[in-house]
Amino acid sequence: MEIVLESKQLSKGYRVGKDHQHVLKNVDVQIKKEEFVTVMGPSGSGKSTLLYNISGMDRMTAGRVIFDGQEISTLSETELSKLRLHHMGFIFQGIHLLKNLSIFDNIILSAYLAKKSSRHQINERALELMQQTGIADLAHHDIMQASGGQLQRVGICRALINHPKMIFADEPTGALNSKSAAEIMDILADINQTGTTILLVTHDVKVAAKTERILYMVDGNIVGEKLLGKYNQHNNEMKTREEKLSKWLMEMGF
Numbered sequence: 001m002e003i004v005l006e007s008k009q010l011s012k013g014y015r016v017g018k019d020h021q022h023v024l025k026n027v028d029v030q031i032k033k034e035e036f037v038t039v040m041g042p043s044g045s046g047k048s049t050l051l052y053n054i055s056g057m058d059r060m061t062a063g064r065v066i067f068d069g070q071e072i073s074t075l076s077e078t079e080l081s082k083l084r085l086h087h088m089g090f091i092f093q094g095i096h097l098l099k100n101l102s103i104f105d106n107i108i109l110s111a112y113l114a115k116k117s118s119r120h121q122i123n124e125r126a127l128e129l130m131q132q133t134g135i136a137d138l139a140h141h142d143i144m145q146a147s148g149g150q151l152q153r154v155g156i157c158r159a160l161i162n163h164p165k166m167i168f169a170d171e172p173t174g175a176l177n178s179k180s181a182a183e184i185m186d187i188l189a190d191i192n193q194t195g196t197t198i199l200l201v202t203h204d205v206k207v208a209a210k211t212e213r214i215l216y217m218v219d220g221n222i223v224g225e226k227l228l229g230k231y232n233q234h235n236n237e238m239k240t241r242e243e244k245l246s247k248w249l250m251e252m253g254f
Ligand SMILES: Nc1ncnc2c1ncn2[C@@H]1O[C@H](COP(=O)(O)OP(=O)(O)OP(=O)(O)O)[C@@H](O)[C@H]1O
Pocket: 014, 015, 016, 021, 023, 041, 042, 043, 044, 045, 046, 047, 048, 049, 050
């Protein structure tokens, strides 16, 4: 299967006073097209840092990242933001929506900025995504009127509006109760099944068990991986997947 994202010897460090803290240490990762991959590991091991550096949200200190055949390590800020706008989608725990815009306008904003589609096409796409994520009734609501789970769905619609090749999600269910978290993961699994590659960071075994491959990070490097295969919400397989994953995580020292 074709590789969509690859890091080679990716390193990231921060100056802390007089010291230099090495957070990512020569990380080599390959994500295949249409894969659904999770990064797990202890707190502070560098999971979010990996997500932000491999997606070009942050600048790596050394190494290379190749996204969809293009070296992104050498792109300018303008080129990087264009790449992110057109080809990547981001979902965060704190959803960062604009409070003065309606739910619908929050979703379509980046499609207007991308200037790739007509107003009609953008509206159609937004409606289709809102239907898919179960928030079509909320289109013209104020974001202050929505629950955490609904807002996370808005975040998913916003991330998908420009048909990204890949979604990056940092603890997308971190602020949700377990029922909403399970629903959000089913939506992400559906999105993945229809061809969008996803790289996700989580601490939650139930969340990771719905993904295809789990990378385990310790102290700035990937030290193991577990292949679970694609999750099918219509097969009654969650318990087995969770047990398999929990057993492996225990072996990894989680
Ligand atoms: N801007 C920064 N300046 C200095 N150190 C930083 C900065 N951002 C992150 N770090 C450090 O990098 C290390 C890894 O942080 P990161 O957030 O990537 O870990 P994580 O595995 O995602 O943790 P968690 O599971 O707690 O979210 C931590 O020790 C953190 O303090």
